Amino acid sequence: MSERSVFRRRAAWGASIIPLWWLISAAYAESLTALDRYLSGLESWRAEFSQSIIDSRGRMRSPQIGRLLVQRPGKFRWEIGPKSEGATQVMVSDGRNLWFLDADLDQVTVRPAGSGEAATPAMLLAGTTPLRAKFNVSSRGRKEGMEWVRVTPKGAEGELKEMRFGFVGLELRRLEIDDKLGQRAVMVFNTRVRNGRIDHSEFRFVPPPGADVIGKPLE
Numbered sequence: 001m002s003e004r005s006v007f008r009r010r011a012a013w014g015a016s017i018i019p020l021w022w023l024i025s026a027a028y029a030e031s032l033t034a035l036d037r038y039l040s041g042l043e044s045w046r047a048e049f050s051q052s053i054i055d056s057r058g059r060m061r062s063p064q065i066g067r068l069l070v071q072r073p074g075k076f077r078w079e080i081g082p083k084s085e086g087a088t089q090v091m092v093s094d095g096r097n098l099w100f101l102d103a104d105l106d107q108v109t110v111r112p113a114g115s116g117e118a119a120t121p122a123m124l125l126a127g128t129t130p131l132r133a134k135f136n137v138s139s140r141g142r143k144e145g146m147e148w149v150r151v152t153p154k155g156a157e158g159e160l161k162e163m164r165f166g167f168v169g170l171e172l173r174r175l176e177i178d179d180k181l182g183q184r185a186v187m188v189f190n191t192r193v194r195n196g197r198i199d200h201s202e203f204r205f206v207p208p209p210g211a212d213v214i215g216k217p218l219e
Contacts, residue, residue, distance in 0.1 A: 056182030110215040
């Protein structure tokens with residue numbers, strides 16, 4: 001076989017690969033959701049939100065206010081309750097341990113941050129694990145002026161059933177969370193700061209004096 005024939009065959013083979021590569025790239029781009037685009041390039045996020053809880057009978061509890069602080073990878077602080085009066089519930093991941101304070105019970109629970117039971121929305125946003133390693137993700141189209149993404153856990157651990165993220169562009173505006181008991185939490189994010197400066201001390205957690213601590217933190 002002549003050198004010219006070999007060149008022509010190689011050129012034809014290369015030309016057939018290019019359309020295939022383009023189709024694969026296009027299919028991958030179409031599979032990316034608004035959540036994927038939001039997480040791309042996300043380093044930190046700070047937000048204030050209002051939260052409403054609807055129980056399994058459709059009754060709504062009194063709305064609460066809260067704050068969420070995220071630093072990727074693996075750190076977040078989630079608080080419920082007026083800042084001036086002290087949060088009634090606090091969840092903090094410092095990258096190694098996941099702490100949860102219930103002030104009403106004067107109780108603190110701690111476990112490793114990567115444990116199976118810890119598949120929470122805040123942990124998803126913090127990038128503790130790759131998005132699709134623990135979650136199924138799908139686009140749900142546009143509704144109420146937002147682009148929605150449905151997220152369900154792959155494992156059976158924990159009480160989480162489904163999450164729905166509502167985006168306007170690259171801004172997360174709303175999060176709806178359904179649990180296995182039939183309750184729904186609706187979080188509306190009011191103040192949002194993407195990739196702002198964060199003090200690392202905000203991810204330190206020290207149990208309140210006298211609190212009952214369940215579990216042992218990793219050193």
